[in-house]
Amino acid sequence: MNNGAKSAEFPIGVFDSGLGGLTVVKEIIHHLPNERIVYFGDTARVPYGTKSAETIIRYSREIVRVLLEYKVKMVVVACNTASSLALDVIKKEFDLPILGVIEPGARKAVAVTRSRRVGVIATSSTVKSGRYAAKIVELDKKIAVTSTACPLFVPLVEEGWFDHAVTYRVAEEYLGGMKKKKVDTLILGCTHYPLLKGVLHEVMGPKVQLVDSAMEVALQVKDELVRRRLLRTRLEPGRHQFIVSDEPRQFEHLASRFLGGGIKNVRRYIYV
Ligand code: DGL
Numbered sequence: 152m153n154n155g156a157k158s159a160e161f162p163i164g165v166f167d168s169g170l171g172g173l174t175v176v177k178e179i180i181h182h183l184p185n186e187r188i189v190y191f192g193d194t195a196r197v198p199y200g201t202k203s204a205e206t207i208i209r210y211s212r213e214i215v216r217v218l219l220e221y222k223v224k225m226v227v228v229a230c231n232t233a234s235s236l237a238l239d240v241i242k243k244e245f246d247l248p249i250l251g252v253i254e255p256g257a258r259k260a261v262a263v264t265r266s267r268r269v270g271v272i273a274t275s276s277t278v279k280s281g282r283y284a285a286k287i288v289e290l291d292k293k294i295a296v297t298s299t300a301c302p303l304f305v306p307l308v309e310e311g312w313f314d315h316a317v318t319y320r321v322a323e324e325y326l327g328g329m330k331k332k333k334v335d336t337l338i339l340g341c342t343h344y345p346l347l348k349g350v351l352h353e354v355m356g357p358k359v360q361l362v363d364s365a366m367e368v369a370l371q372v373k374d375e376l377v378r379r380r381l382l383r384t385r386l387e388p389g390r391h392q393f394i395v396s397d398e399p400r401q402f403e404h405l406a407s408r409f410l411g412g413g414i415k416n417v418r419r420y421i422y423v
Contacts (some may be wrong), residue, residue, distance in 0.1 A: 158224045158381060159224070159376075159380070159381050159382060159383050159384060160187075160383060160385070161187075161222050161223060161224040162186070162187035162188055162189045162221060162222070162223050162224070162389075162391075162392070163179065163183075163186055163187070163188050163189070163223060163224065163225050163226075163227060163372065163376075164188075164189050164190075164191070164215075164218035164219075164221065164223030164225065164226045164227070165179070165188055165189070165190045165191070165226075165227045165229050166190070166191040166192070166193070166211075166214045166215075166218065166226070166227075166228060166229060166230065166233070167190075167191075167192055167193070167229040167230040167233075167342055168192070168193050168196070168197040168198060168199035168200070168210075168230045168232065168233065168342075169192050169193060169194050169197035169198070169402075170192050170194070170309075170402055170405055170406055170409055171229070171230070171305070171308075171341070171342025171343045171409065172190065172192065172229030172230055172342050173190070173192075173342075173406055173409035173410045174229075174342050174343070174345045174346065174365040174409055175227060175229035175252070175342065175365045175368055175369065176188055176190055176229070176391070176409075176410065177365070177409065177410050177411060178363075178365045178366045178368070178369035179227070179369045179372055180389075180391075181369065182369045182370060182372075182373050183369070183372065183373055183376070183382075183383075183389075184388055184389065185383050185384075185385060185386060185387065185388065185389050186376075186382075186383050186389045187383065187389035187390055187391060187392075188389065188391040188392070189218060189221045189223055189391070189392045189394070190391065190392070190393045190394065191214050191217060191218060191394045191395075191396075191420070192393070192394070192395045192396070192402060193210060193214060193395075193396050194395040194396055194397035194398075194401070194402055195395075195396035195397040195422070196210060196396065198274070198305065199230055199232040199233055199274070199276065200232050200273075200274025200275055200276050200277065200302065200305065200341070201274070201275055201276060201302070202232075202276060203276075204236040204237070204276075204280070207232060207233055207236040207237050207276070208236065208237040208240050208241070210233070210237075211228065211233045211237035211238075211240075211241050212237075212240075212241055212244065213422070215241055215244075215245055215249070217394070217420060219245070219247075221392070223247070224247065224248075224381050225247060225248045225249070225250065225372070225375065225376070225381065226241075226245070226247060226248070226249045226250070227249075227250050227251075227368060227372060228241075228249065228250065228251040228252065229252065229342060229365070229368070230252075230342060231252050231253065231273055231274065231277045231340050231341050231342060231364065232273075232274050232276045232277050232341075233251075234251030234252045234253045234282075235251075235253060235273075235276065235277045235280040235282040235283075236276060236277075236280055236282075238251040238253070248375060248379065250368060250371055250372060250375060251368075252340075252364040252365070252367070252368045253282050253283055253286055253340075253364075254286055254371075255364060255367035255368045255370065255371045256283065256338050256339075256340060256362055256363075256364030256367050256368075257283055257286035257287045257290060257338070258290065258367070259362045259364075259367045260287060260336045260338050260362045261287055261290045261291050261294065263336055263360050263362065264294065264335055264336040264360075265335055266333065266334075266335040267291070267293050267294045267295065268294070268295050268297070268332060268333055268334045268335060268336075269287055269294055269295070269296050269297075269334055269335075269336045269337075269338065270296075270297045270298070270299070270326075270329040270332070270334035270336065270337040270338065270359075271283040271284065271287075271296060271297070271298040271299070271337075271338045271340050272298075272299050272300075272301045272304075272325070272326075272329075272337065272338070272339065272340055272341070272344065273298070273300065273301070273338075273340030273341050274300060274301075274302060274305070274341055275300040275302055277300075277340055277341065278298045278299065278300040279300075281298075283296070283298065283338060283340055284296040284298055295332075297328065297329055297332045297334060299325055299326070299328060299329055301321075301322075301325045301341070301344075303321050303325075304318075304321070304322075304325075304341065304343060304344060304347060305341065305343050307321065307347075308343040308344075308346050308347060308408075309343070309405060311408060313346055313347060313349065313350065314349060314350065318347065318350050319350055319353070319354065322347070322350050322351060322354045323354055326351075326354050326355060329355070330354075330355065330356075334359065335358060335359055335360065336359065336360045336362060337351065337355055337359055337360070337361050337362065338362045338364060339351070339361055339362065339363055339364060340364060342365070345363045345365050345366075346408070346409070348361055348363070392418070393406075393414055393416075393417045393418065394417070394418045394419070394420050395417055395418075395419060395420070396419070396420050396421070396422060397419075398419070399417035399418070399419055402414075402417055403415065403417050
């Protein structure tokens with residue numbers, strides 16, 4: 152086996168602040184069923200969505216180091232907040248391909264908008280960073296971007312209230328301004344939001360396209376592996392490993408909501 156073939160066998164590292172990044176894992180498994188994945192959920196330090204750039208950069212750096220111990224061939228920053236605040240820094244510090252979710256989501260939105268009015272919903276830190284808006288405008292400066300932080304969506308999803316009256320009420324409240332701006336495309340800029348597609352469709356109306364950044368990043372992972380000749384060639388379903396930084400039971404319990412299937416034998420990583 153030459154070196155290229157060997158590293159193609161290595162897993163893809165994916166990390167998130169907690170379990171939301173499993174929406175990205177689900178899409179990667181769907182598009183690349185033979186790939187192996189090592190997932191790290193920083194459940195001891197979640198949420199990232201309210202923390203500073205300095206803290207998120209430190210956390211992200213530590214997690215990439217852990218993933219490197221598993222010989223990953225690529226790192227996917229599934230967390231929108233970490234992608235907004237830490238991606239540029241860790242890309243410079245580590246010598247392997249690192250992809251985030253902002254650019255793929257922004258590209259898709261630019262490709263599908265007709266009215267050139269795009270909305271972004273995300274955590275407070277992602278919105279404050281302005282990264283989605285900056286990327287969209289870099290791609291097409293005629294696009295007007297409206298961004299809204301929706302911090303209550305994360306706990307509602309973790310509570311399993313995908314179709315609950317309270318979730319509709321909260322969505323109406325958050326998205327009122329977005330509707331007034333008549334956006335025709337809405338980026339779901341947080342790992343948890345793809346699980347609220349039903350509510351968001353209903354509240355925004357059928358003419359607004361929802362851009363799922365989890366799906367878009369999975370497609371970019373595929374392109375990138377092909378381009379670098381790192382696609383796993385064995386025709387057997389990849390085995391995955393899940394690591395969390397807090398007690399694994401709660402993660403195992405909620406994971407099926409995000410992945411659509413159960414997870415067992417989640418490992419615990421203890422920071423020293
Ligand atoms: N994973 C985070 C994101 O996509 C949401 C949860 C958190 O705040 O940590 O921004």
